[in-house]
Amino acid sequence: MLELTNVTVRYGQHRALENASVNVAKGEIVVILGANGAGKSTLLKAASGICEGVVTGDIRLDGTNLAGLAPHKIVDAGLALVPEGRGVFPDLTVRENLILGAYSGRARDDEKITLERVYDLFPKLRERGSQIVGTMSGGEQQMVAIGRAMMSNPTILTLDEPSLGLSPLLSKELFQNLARVRDLGIGVLMVEQNAKQSLAIADRGYLIENAHVVHEDSAKNLMRDPAVQAAYLGAGSAETPETQNPAPDMPEPMSETFAIRPRSQKTQSADAILGRSVADLVAAASTQSVNVAAQKRPADSRGASNIDIPADRLAAALAAIERGAANARSRPKSYHPSNRYVAAPAQPETSEAKPPPVIEVYRAPRVEVYRRQADGAGFERK
Numbered sequence: 001m002l003e004l005t006n007v008t009v010r011y012g013q014h015r016a017l018e019n020a021s022v023n024v025a026k027g028e029i030v031v032i033l034g035a036n037g038a039g040k041s042t043l044l045k046a047a048s049g050i051c052e053g054v055v056t057g058d059i060r061l062d063g064t065n066l067a068g069l070a071p072h073k074i075v076d077a078g079l080a081l082v083p084e085g086r087g088v089f090p091d092l093t094v095r096e097n098l099i100l101g102a103y104s105g106r107a108r109d110d111e112k113i114t115l116e117r118v119y120d121l122f123p124k125l126r127e128r129g130s131q132i133v134g135t136m137s138g139g140e141q142q143m144v145a146i147g148r149a150m151m152s153n154p155t156i157l158t159l160d161e162p163s164l165g166l167s168p169l170l171s172k173e174l175f176q177n178l179a180r181v182r183d184l185g186i187g188v189l190m191v192e193q194n195a196k197q198s199l200a201i202a203d204r205g206y207l208i209e210n211a212h213v214v215h216e217d218s219a220k221n222l223m224r225d226p227a228v229q230a231a232y233l234g235a236g237s238a239e240t241p242e243t244q245n246p247a248p249d250m251p252e253p254m255s256e257t258f259a260i261r262p263r264s265q266k267t268q269s270a271d272a273i274l275g276r277s278v279a280d281l282v283a284a285a286s287t288q289s290v291n292v293a294a295q296k297r298p299a300d301s302r303g304a305s306n307i308d309i310p311a312d313r314l315a316a317a318l319a320a321i322e323r324g325a326a327n328a329r330s331r332p333k334s335y336h337p338s339n340r341y342v343a344a345p346a347q348p349e350t351s352e353a354k355p356p357p358v359i360e361v362y363r364a365p366r367v368e369v370y371r372r373q374a375d376g377a378g379f380e381r382k
């Protein structure tokens, strides 16, 4: 069993994870859900020993303390990570990628047996053994990445957003494959944005909000929970008819610590303010302009004359739209091409300008590969 107990991660002054406790047993699938920047990837990186921040707390795999171990030692202990973006070697074949996954001490001797096991699990990889990975589809590359992690013969497989960039159909196939990994007795811990499909195959789940684990439950209960439906499962969408009640009718969150509230509790749509659909209004307005152009009065039943909206409601809707547009225009841009984590410029609230916040960025060490030159005189960078 993988157990993280009271794990805290700091990037400089920024606490990306605080006292997080998460566990996953062999033969179960556990999903971690949470908003962008909540600390989900940080948790997986901390467990795998590749976190750029300062990690404190207890991390154990079958009783072995992983804290402070080098990443390859952690793989040796039985924990494998499929990183976000897969990390496959695009210029190598499927088989070469898989073999590279068996470099750890625990897997090297059984490389052939494990390769057969991976091929049995994903027959497509056997068929495509000599295909260059860079020429494969996203879903196939994800399969290679999972197969490569499986080559280290792990007891626990962790995955960071494995369905990212995959079509719904390929995601479904991916999650079915993960269910088969679980059936081999391997524990699966994954961070996912696709709450619906991942919870459908999972046994348990955790919710992380603002660096804290705020809730834990069985996947079944999480799927039924109205607050989870509203926050992660798109309540009100056609795909979830059982949750089509409007957000204001949502029951209170189930516990004090678990307090995810649907965004729509705070906002009101233009449709609700106007009492009719915006699409209807646009259609009616188009009819009106056609009638004006023809120098005719609007038709009595279908033209704009059947729009009966009190002026105050129309004004309220227009004001809300204008406020939204103004907010969008004034929102600071935080993206900078040379650095993913640049602080947004501070907005001075008073005449006394505050100093901008300092966000420290830590980067993983870069690996560079050199090749000996043909004449043996020196090396060149690949």
Ligand SMILES: Nc1ncnc2c1ncn2[C@@H]1O[C@H](COP(=O)(O)OP(=O)(O)OP(=O)(O)O)[C@@H](O)[C@H]1O
Binding pocket: 011, 014, 016, 034, 035, 036, 037, 038, 039, 040, 041, 042, 043, 052, 053, 341, 360, 361, 362, 363
């Ligand atoms: N190397 C780093 N240096 C500084 N801050 C970092 C670094 N990596 C992550 N952070 C910060 O830590 C916080 C948590 O990041 P993390 O990547 O764990 O979030 P996440 O929940 O996985 O989000 P996402 O779903 O967007 O990937 C964020 O505020 C992020 O900006």
